[in-house]
Amino acid sequence: MIPGEEFWSRVHKTDGCWIWTGGNRGNGYGTFWAQGKRYYAHRYAYYLASGKMPEGIILHACDNTICVRPDHLSEGTQADNVIDMWHKGRGVPPPRHVGESHPYAKLTEETVRQIRQQYDSGHYTQSELARAHGIGRTAVGCVVRHETWRHVGDPQTTKAAA
Numbered sequence: 001m002i003p004g005e006e007f008w009s010r011v012h013k014t015d016g017c018w019i020w021t022g023g024n025r026g027n028g029y030g031t032f033w034a035q036g037k038r039y040y041a042h043r044y045a046y047y048l049a050s051g052k053m054p055e056g057i058i059l060h061a062c063d064n065t066i067c068v069r070p071d072h073l074s075e076g077t078q079a080d081n082v083i084d085m086w087h088k089g090r091g092v093p094p095p096r097h098v099g100e101s102h103p104y105a106k107l108t109e110e111t112v113r114q115i116r117q118q119y120d121s122g123h124y125t126q127s128e129l130a131r132a133h134g135i136g137r138t139a140v141g142c143v144v145r146h147e148t149w150r151h152v153g154d155p156q157t158t159k160a161a162a
C-alpha cells in the first residue's frame, strides 16, 4: 500500500484517461510494488476512490488497461470481464466448463464418473463402454487411466474425504 498522494503523483491525467506511469506487468495493466507486494494500479485507484478493495475484478469502461481514472472503472465478476473482452474483440469467447469444452468431449463429468465406475467394476471392456457411451475407445482409455478429465473427482474418494 502506498499513500494516495504518492499514487496519484505517478498518474498522468489527460482529459480522457488517466495514464499510470509507475510501471506495468507487461500485460497492459499498470502495477506497483509496495512493502514487497505487487498491486494492480487500476485496482488501487478504485480502492482509493471508493474506500474499499474490490472483491471482483475491475472493468475499464474506456478499454484502456493502463488507465486508472476512477470513473472509468467499475467492479464486475470474472465472467463479466471475459464477456466484456469478447465483445470488444479481445481474448477468446467465454469459456464453457473446463472439461466439457475439451475438444474430445461428447462426454460430461457425469458420464466420466459412470465410465470409470463401470470399468472399475470389471464387467465391461473399454470397447463396450465406448459403444455404450458413443465415444471412441481411445477416449475411454484416456478416461479410465485418468489421462483426461483429471479434475473429475472419484465419487468414492470424494465421499471418504467429506
Ligand SMILES: [Zn+2]
Pocket (backbone or CB within 6 Å): 016, 017, 018, 062, 063, 064, 067, 068, 069, 072
Ligand atoms: Zn480510461
